[in-house]
Amino acid sequence: MRYWLFKSEPATWSWDQQMAKGEAGEEWDGVRNYQARNFMRDMAVGDRGFFYHSQTEKAVVGIVEVCAEAHPDSTTDDDRWECVDIKAVQPFAHPVSLDMVKNDPRLSEMVLVRNSRLSVQPVTDEEWRIVCDMGGVTA
DNA sequence: GCCAACGTTGGC
DNA sequence: GCCAACGTTGGC
Numbered sequence: 001m002r003y004w005l006f007k008s009e010p011a012t013w014s015w016d017q018q019m020a021k022g023e024a025g026e027e028w029d030g031v032r033n034y035q036a037r038n039f040m041r042d043m044a045v046g047d048r049g050f051f052y053h054s055q056t057e058k059a060v061v062g063i064v065e066v067c068a069e070a071h072p073d074s075t076t077d078d079d080r081w082e083c084v085d086i087k088a089v090q091p092f093a094h095p096v097s098l099d100m101v102k103n104d105p106r107l108s109e110m111v112l113v114r115n116s117r118l119s120v121q122p123v124t125d126e127e128w129r130i131v132c133d134m135g136g137v138t139a
Numbered sequence: 140g141c142c143a144a145c146g147t148t149g150g151c
Numbered sequence: 152g153c154c155a156a157c158g159t160t161g162g163c
Contacts, residue, residue, distance in 0.1 A: 007161095009160095009161090054160085054161060054162085055160090055161065055162085058161085058162075098162080116160080116161060116162065117159085117160050117161065119160085
């Protein structure tokens with residue numbers, strides 16, 4: 001299983017909205033960046049990811065699971081763009097802020113720190129364990 | 140609200 | 152194929 005990070009502006013699509021979708025999950029649509037799209041093409045059903053709130057909150061707030069492989073993005077006719085579906089698994093006991101990530105030397109190589117603008121990104125096994133631990137959930 | 144970083148577009 | 156111009160994202 002591989003690990004990922006999904007970034008969203010809470011004003012556009014929030015963790016609460018994601019959780020409200022329950023087991024059905026929801027398309028991670030609207031991505032218009034090739035790198036991010038390519039990562040989604042690499043995903044498999046059952047892969048897990050962090051759900052990150054950008055802008056106002058800047059924190060990892062929960063864990064999601066990929067529940068459908070990459071397919072055409074229903075929000076555009078442009079066939080270049082694809083997306084996966086994800087469903088909420090569980091919220092963090094306490095959010096892990098960007099500050100906390102930046103201040104932990106073990107996480108200095110995280111894409112979240114290195115390339116803050118990429119909206120879908122890979123997370124290493126080690127980073128996954130550390131951030132889950134900080135968030136108060138079992139990896 | 141500003142600005143740096145980055146990606147994309149289009150002219151040459 | 153290069154590069155300048157432009158638009159967008161996201162942290163501060």
